[in-house]
Amino acid sequence: MTSSTYAVPRAEVDRLPFEDFYSAEFDRVFDSTFAFSGDRDAAADATQEAFARAFARWRRLSRQEWAGAWVTTTALNVLRRRYRDAARSRLPVDERTSHDAHGRVDLLRALRALPVRQREAAVLFYVADLPLHAVADAMRISDGAVKSHLARAREGLRVNLEERDA
């Protein structure tokens, strides 16, 4: 996630080939979908699907500064739709990935226990590293609402971690 199309000046985005865009944004989108779901295969497929949708409308999308944010949120929506029938507010967590050798994955598991909208805001802001206004635009809510979601998410992370430690 070293390169961000969101931050690329518009004049440069105008000339961005899709291949370069895919290369620059892949990690951001895949990491976000994986952080959101914990399902490696589903995250990979959602990432590919989102980029395919972007490619189908690249002539128009390539002119936008927010193309990276568009693909990231589209990928999350693909995931949400996939899991909609299973559970509306709680997505499955891959139990195989509960902890690494150093026990460092607690925070990620706590993230996945958050309600969907809080989790979406947290993933877009903390993992995808989108600026606050981009998260607001992607979620179609105000900057203040994003801050509210993030505050609740942080509180939720703290509670989840405390419950796990208890």
Add this chain to the structure above:
Amino acid sequence: MHDDLKQRLRDEVDAELGTRPPRNLSDVLTRGRSKRLALRLVTTMSMVLLGTALVAGGFWIAGVRSPSTERSPVQPAGENASTPEPTTNETLENEGGPRERYDIVDGEVTFAATYPPWGFDPDWVAESPRTMAALTADLGGIRIVADPLPVGTGCEADAAPADAQAWAERILSDPDIEATEPTPTRIAGVDALQMDLAPAAGASICDSGDEPVLFNSSEQPEGGWRSQIGLWHRYSYRVYLLDVPAGSSRIVAVVVFGFERNFDEVLEAAAPVLDSLEFHAP
């Protein structure tokens, strides 16, 4: 605090993932070309069908599509639900695409929209497909809801006002909403009241959403973001309240919204959709 949390989450993603899956650009291009072809095919076929219908009957003869089951063939929900604010140079394009027809209240209220710019947004009506319809474009949206319910002071659904005038007065008295005085207008030949709205500073919000709620669906009166129409900050809203002349519904509310700087353009693009509204007896 934010930076620390970002770093910790990234570290945990890295630790949990190990290696990332190989990039597969050819798969993306294959899928993307297929989607692009499908979009063009659907557009072309729709144009042919439209032309045939117009030639054969001199008027629109295609069947009414139900928003509860049909999705715009060219605007999947994922993109619609998440399209960020475009840049100022973007415009609401109208390339004369296929005209889709939609209905709510079991066909008693119908309307039509052309893509582009308007695409049906099923995400917004998933819980209220019978009473609510939603269209989105790059710069804004249109929500149409039959017999909406207001939200009470405790965020519960409240009793419905008797008619459009009573609804307008209810909105005017709502401390969470800044509203202009209702002005008479006509939508599709029906008398209506028009008001411009915005969330009031410091407006109270309910847990189910992030903004003051304007309308609740009568189908899902307990709320939930997909059965409500809220007022987001930084958007402009115009609401039309109509006393329904035919059918089982009493009131239809149409909400047109868009980013402030593009709102005139959104209103202009929404006008044909509003003019296409029709009300039918059951």
